[in-house]
Amino acid sequence: MSAEVAVRAAVIAALRADGALMALVNGLYDGEPVRAAAPLGFVGECLGSDWGGKDVEGRELRLTIGLVVADETPGRLAGMIARVDPAISAAGVEAGWRIVSARLLRSRVARSSAQGWRGVVDYRVRAVREGA
Secondary structure: OOHHHHHHHHHHHHHHHOHHHHOOOOOEEEOOOOOOOOOEEEEEEEEEEEEEEOOEEEEEEEEEEEEEEOOOOOHHHHHHHHHHHHHHHOOOOEOOEEEEEEEEEEEEEEEEEOOEEEEEEEEEEEEEEOOO
């Protein structure tokens, strides 16, 4: 399995395992859902590149996580965004790939429609193949 797919699955599982985050959303999706009621979360785009060392097979991934609320103000997004970092840090090994570091690159909050707000957080995730 590719690192992109494996790490994405590990992050989704870790986010879904966070009870505090799941209490704030109706669902957490693999990709932005076409039909889902806010508040919701999703793991979006995942871009990968080679990273590693002499005896280590690794990948560096840029992973986007989106959060959507149907509120007049973006205030509720703060608590949701705060849950993402600890969840990613708790992600386990998936299909032989282990996350060794996850660093927030940027985050943004913007009105997504006349009835809601969207928060997006982008992470740089480095993963290594276990047993390689």
